Each structure stands twice: as C-alpha cells, then as structure tokens.
Amino acid sequence: MLPAWLVVPLVLVCYAAEWPSRKCVNGGRPLRYLxxxxxxxxxxxxxxxxxxxxGGALGILTAxxxxxVVNSALIAAVVWLFDDRRLIRQLLSxxxxxxxxxxxxxxxxxAIVTHWYPAACPLMLPIVFAAHRFALRDSIKTTSAYDWAAFMWSESGWRVQAAESIATAPGCVALVLIDxxxxxxEAAIAQCLLGVLRPTDPVGRYGTRQVAALVQVDIEAVGVIVAERVRARLDQAGVVCIVGVSVSLGEGLDELLIRAGSDLMARRASAGVSVRW
Incomplete structure (x- = not known):
C-alpha cells in the first residue's frame, strides 16, 4: 500500500513506539533492539x-x-556470531x-481490507489478538499462576506456595524433585502425585522440564518414605524419570532445592543416565 520511501519511516515509527514496553524488561537491551x-x-x-x-498477487507472495528469507538469514547470522548457536534451531523450527x-x-x-474499505480495518483486531494468543499459548501456559490442565503451579507460583508451606510446617518438610x-x-506426573500427596501439598514446574513438590512430614524418615512412594507410583504409570529428595527442618527453600538437585544428579549418575541437566 505504501510507496517505497515511506516503508522505512513506518518501521522506525513502529519500533520507536514499541521501545517503552521493551525498556521495561532488562532495560530493553538497546543494542539488540537496534x-x-x-x-x-x-x-x-x-x-x-x-x-x-x-506485482499482483504473485508479487505479494514473493515479497x-x-x-x-532475509529476516531469518540475518537473525541466524547475528545469533551465530554473537549469541548461543543453539537458538538457530528454535528460530528455524x-x-x-x-x-x-x-x-x-x-x-x-x-492491507487488503484497508485498501478496500479503511473503516473495516478494526475488524482485523480480533483476528490479530487470536493469532497472537495462538503464538504465545505455551508462554501463557508456562507463566500463568496455576495450570488447571496439568494440576500444578508455575515455578514462581510454586515458590510462593512452597515458602509459605515451609514457614507454617510444624515439623520437617520434604522436597521431591522429579526429572x-x-x-x-507434567500432566502425567501430576496425576501420579495426586494419589500420593495431600491436596494441600504444592506441586509445580521447576526449571525447563522438572516437577517439584513440597510435603510437610512429621519426621525425616517419613519424607524418605514419601519419595519412595512417588518413585513407585511413577514407575507403575510408566513415567521414566529420576526422583531426588531432600528432607530438613528449619532450612529455607533454596537450600532444599540445592540438596534435592544434588541427590537427583547423583541418582542420574548411578543409573548411568547423562548428568547434563
């Protein structure tokens, strides 16, 4: 729709208008933005x-x-030179x-609707919203406080629930980390945990694919038993995984996570599974 000499100013105006929202995250990273x-x-x-x-419809398709091609090639080149090259596979997925x-x-x-009848352009907004939600549905699912489909909290939501559970625990707490x-x-793991843990025990995502659960127990031995029951239930369900656990009294959430992670890595090594996590 626009003459060539207006295309570049349009791009600059759009990016300038977007900058305030980008700036809110990690300072916007001006160099990357440029x-x-x-x-x-x-x-x-x-x-x-x-x-x-x-020209014509073929011109639109070729454009x-x-x-x-140009956009993907330039981004891939920049990533190859200055960033994590593994991101290129994600870019081209x-x-x-x-x-x-x-x-x-x-x-x-x-563009076609606007050229045909400018007043009809607002009708495109619901379609734009639906397309953006489709593109971001995984991010929305991951970052929302609670995922009702998987029956678990997001990592940030789980941390809040777990910290509160530690603070109110009358005795020991056991942190079970499932990889x-x-x-x-996650949904299959959550279903298995429903048969072992109490409904009030917080279960949530941790890291890239792990699932974490915090259980209030009377003594340390009970926490170990809970972990064994979790392993047995997951094994019965056919969920191949490694389960780490840490049981403590008076320790904070970060300390429990470190110890559970260490136990998990040790079990992965003992099982002959790659320790990369």
Missing amino acids: VSVAIVVAAACVAVVVHRHV VLAWT PRNQLADSITKAIGVAA PERPRT
Missing part, C-alpha cells in the same frame, strides 16, 4: 523491491517469501515459522 530494527528495515526494503518488480507465517498472512489481509526423561509429561 539490530532488530536494522534487520526489519533490510527485510522490508527487499520485500518492497520484489513486490515492485513482480513475503523474500521478507522471510516449523512451529516458529508457522506462527511467523500466520502473522504475515494477517498483515497482508489487513522426566521425556518432556511434556
């Missing part, structure tokens, strides 16, 4: 040139393809590309 702006400007310029030379393609399709549709061999097994 690199992102430069990459988008380059991809936009290439897309404009391609569309101008091809979107050109944008994707089919799921990430699908979300990116949906965003571009919505942009094309918004499954396969990801995305």
Whole structure:
C-alpha cells in the first residue's frame, strides 16, 4: 500500500513506539533492539523491491517469501556470531515459522481490507489478538499462576506456595524433585502425585522440564518414605524419570532445592543416565 520511501519511516515509527514496553524488561537491551530494527528495515526494503518488480498477487507472495528469507538469514547470522548457536534451531523450527507465517498472512489481509474499505480495518483486531494468543499459548501456559490442565503451579507460583508451606510446617518438610526423561509429561506426573500427596501439598514446574513438590512430614524418615512412594507410583504409570529428595527442618527453600538437585544428579549418575541437566 505504501510507496517505497515511506516503508522505512513506518518501521522506525513502529519500533520507536514499541521501545517503552521493551525498556521495561532488562532495560530493553538497546543494542539488540537496534539490530532488530536494522534487520526489519533490510527485510522490508527487499520485500518492497520484489513486490515492485513482480506485482499482483504473485508479487505479494514473493515479497513475503523474500521478507522471510532475509529476516531469518540475518537473525541466524547475528545469533551465530554473537549469541548461543543453539537458538538457530528454535528460530528455524516449523512451529516458529508457522506462527511467523500466520502473522504475515494477517498483515497482508489487513492491507487488503484497508485498501478496500479503511473503516473495516478494526475488524482485523480480533483476528490479530487470536493469532497472537495462538503464538504465545505455551508462554501463557508456562507463566500463568496455576495450570488447571496439568494440576500444578508455575515455578514462581510454586515458590510462593512452597515458602509459605515451609514457614507454617510444624515439623520437617520434604522436597521431591522429579526429572522426566521425556518432556511434556507434567500432566502425567501430576496425576501420579495426586494419589500420593495431600491436596494441600504444592506441586509445580521447576526449571525447563522438572516437577517439584513440597510435603510437610512429621519426621525425616517419613519424607524418605514419601519419595519412595512417588518413585513407585511413577514407575507403575510408566513415567521414566529420576526422583531426588531432600528432607530438613528449619532450612529455607533454596537450600532444599540445592540438596534435592544434588541427590537427583547423583541418582542420574548411578543409573548411568547423562548428568547434563
């Protein structure tokens, strides 16, 4: 819709408007933000040139393809040179590309609708919202306070519940740390724990794939028994995992996590499982 000389100012205005919200997180990382702006400007310029030379519906498709290739290639190059190279696989994953393609399709549709009848443009907002929620659903699920589908707290929510449980415990507490061999097994683990722990015992995500549970017990031996029951229940359910435990009286949550993590790593080593965690 825009002439070529207006595309770059549009990109700059959009990124300038977004900067205040970016600045709230880790200071916004200005250098990374400028690199992102430069990459988008380059991809936009290439897309404009391609569309101008091809034209029509085919020009739109080739412009979107050109944008994707230039944008992904430049980001991959920057990551390869200055960041964790393992992120390139995430960048090029089919799921990430699908979300990116949906965003571009919505942009094309918004441009066509605006060109056809500008007053109809607000009708695109619900579609934009739905697409963004689809793209961010995993993040929303992970960061929400409680996941009712998996019956467990997020890590931050679990930490609050666990700290409160430690503070109100009349005796010892046992921290059970479960590390499954396969990801995305939180729901199965939570179902197993329902048959062993009390409903008031906080269960939540920990780290990238681990599940943590805190149990109030009378004496240290009971905490060890609880851990053994958890292992047996998970084994019966066919959930392949390693379970670490720490039982203590008067220690804080961080100390319990360190000891449970150490026990977990030792058990992984004894079982001949890679100790990388």
